[in-house]
Amino acid sequence: MINFLISLTIIFRNREKPEKSIGWLLIFMLVPFLGLILYFLVGRNWKSKNLKERLSPEMVDFVKTSLEEYAGPHLEMAKMVTMGNGSPMFLYNDIKIYKDGVEKFEDLLKDLASAKHHIHMEYYIVKSDKIGRQIFDLLIRKSEEGVKVRFIMDKIGGRTFDKEYLKKIRESGIELVTYSAQFASISKFVDTSINYRNHRKIVIIDGKTGYLGGNNIGDEYRGESKFGYWRDTHARVEGEFVLGLQALFFDDFFSVLSINEEAKKWEYDKKRQTYKREGDLSNYFPTNTVTNYLPMQLIYNGPGSPYSTIEQLFLKMITSAKEKIYISTPYFIPSDSLMQALKMAILSGIDVKIVFPEQYDHPPVGHASMTYIKELLDVGGEFYFYDKTAFYHNKAIVVDTNICTLGTANFDVRSLYYNYEVNAVIYDELTSAKMEGLFYDDMAVSRMLTLDEYNQGSIFTHLKESFFRIFSLLF
Secondary structure: OHHHHHHHHHHHHOOOOHHHHHHHHHHHHHOHHHHHHHHHHHHOOOOOOOOOOOOOHHHHHHHOOOOOOOOOOOHHHHHHHHHHHOOOOEEEEEEEEEEEHHHHHHHHHHHHHOOOOEEEEEEOOEOOOHHHHHHHHHHHHHHHOOOEEEEEEEOOOOOOOOHHHHHHHHHOOOEEEEEOOOOOEOOOOOEOOOOOOEOOOEEEEOOOEEEEEOOOEOHHHHOOOOOOOEEEEEEEEEEHHHHHHHHHHHHHHHHHHHHHHHOHHHOOOOOOOOOOOOOOOHHHOOOOOOOOEEEEEEEEEOOOOOOOHHHHHHHHHHHHOOOEEEEEOOOEEOOHHHHHHHHHHHHOOOEEEEEEEOOOOOHHHHHHHHHHHHHHHHOOOEEEEEOOOOEEOOOEEEEOOOEEEEEOOOEEHHHHHHOEEEEEEEOOHHHHHHHHHHHHHHHHOEEEEOHHHHHOOOHHHHHHHHHHHHOOOOO
């Protein structure tokens, strides 16, 4: 009876997508009791009153840049991003692209060590392993030197973090807060918001240097795990764009403080500290000194958005393509609209290439992805499996060598509808050419998947893929 009432709610009140509704109905029918528990843990909607979907008016005032000065070929796209997030155009920036965590962490540690005023960090997966302790030991030292250090850690992504070490970090003066959806935690071991994660990965140092991309904090992102070499794009930015990252961080940090304060009676950590908000934040938004013209925008979304701004960006990029679309993603479960847009692009003669991992870190998602890949193979799309001795965690799109996007968002419905994500949109031919060069490098160590090879797969393999596709939109 409970499952029946939940089913009515899913269909008639929540008005979920048909595929999602059918998936839950199948689960309730096949494993009723387990289905109820599963729905309680990952199916319930904890979307309301979480992180902001747009830059707050206060943060927009601090950013002080203008979209009107941009007169490039993608003005309509830029306006769409501004309408979705309130992000203006950041015209003057310098950017450095990293192809893996080894490169990224080397520079990040140097930048953290040189911090004078503040360090702000926000990460999904945070581990207290070798690289994790190297970073936090440095943060502890900087905090003791008088540098203001704030850190947002996702509660699920940081679940394995050493609790004694966490206590030491907080005692040093670092303001470390954990994100969990409001009223989601009911005990030390149960978090019913597991389906809605803060997947963002950003760093701001002294308001002048910023990082964003796909690497979390863990040794595997330096290739030190069973997956071998870990291919992932990250970026270091200086210039106006850093002010946008700063504004997003403050909005997120203050939102998490508010959530934790309101939900503290549900939190098992009764000693959680609520940090004081500073009255004057102007020192965190210094005047930009970068003069290199490189237009960028900040785009982000979360599960509370009435529509996915990142999905809209992907759609706009695909439909605006004239020659080529190159997509890098570790998971490929696109929405219906993205699938149709890609099929139309391929059938219109546009060169669509996608690089995807041959080694999965989440097999059910990997198996489900293959069914969508097959649909694009049917109409002439090109797919490449990255070196199976490594893991491909790269998240980027390049269109016509004149616009690209990179960040935390995968090409899947989880990133589009469930997670909090953040990407940079880069309206620059040189940077796009560099990203395209990295894509060609990835293709060089990949093998092409043909339609014939896919069709020769076993019946069992295809049944397994179809089975996981049914549930691919649930989680």
